[in-house]
Amino acid sequence: MAISFDPAVPGSALEAFMADRHLATLTVLRGDGSPQVTPVGFTYDPDRQLGRVITWAASYKAKAIAARPGSQVAVCHIDGGNWLTFYGTAALSNEPAEVSEAVNRYGARYRPPKVRDDRVVIVIAVDRIVGRLPEQA
Numbered sequence: 001m002a003i004s005f006d007p008a009v010p011g012s013a014l015e016a017f018m019a020d021r022h023l024a025t026l027t028v029l030r031g032d033g034s035p036q037v038t039p040v041g042f043t044y045d046p047d048r049q050l051g052r053v054i055t056w057a058a059s060y061k062a063k064a065i066a067a068r069p070g071s072q073v074a075v076c077h078i079d080g081g082n083w084l085t086f087y088g089t090a091a092l093s094n095e096p097a098e099v100s101e102a103v104n105r106y107g108a109r110y111r112p113p114k115v116r117d118d119r120v121v122i123v124i125a126v127d128r129i130v131g132r133l134p135e136q137a
Contacts, residue, residue: 005129013133028064043105051124052102065092084131088124
């Protein structure tokens with residue numbers, strides 16, 4: 001059974017899950033309202049309640065967010081029967097400090113990404129987290 005997590009105080013089980021290398025899917029809405037789902041690396045900052053996905057400016061996901069700033073998105077991690085879905089409002093940033101923060105967090109969770117001149121970050125203001133983690137089994 002899924003439970004809700006407080007985005008500001010997610011708890012040790014969620015933090016442990018997020019410390020492991022789990023890829024995720026990002027769901028954004030196309031112009032016609034249909035979902036576009038793509039695999040991504042994702043990091044979460046509970047202190048600021050922000051999720052981050054690094055990408056490049058010409059990617060479909062970046063263009064979709066740029067065309068509809070403030071749109072709702074979902075990021076879902078799955079590992080066997082354990083999973084988390086983060087919901088929130090997305091914005092695209094090419095601000096150097098924001099991109100650097102996202103790249104550093106990505107590198108700590110996954111591995112350092114390749115250097116790109118066109119790097120941008122999708123910043124998600126997380127307002128809801130649901131999922132099922134090992135201690136709930």
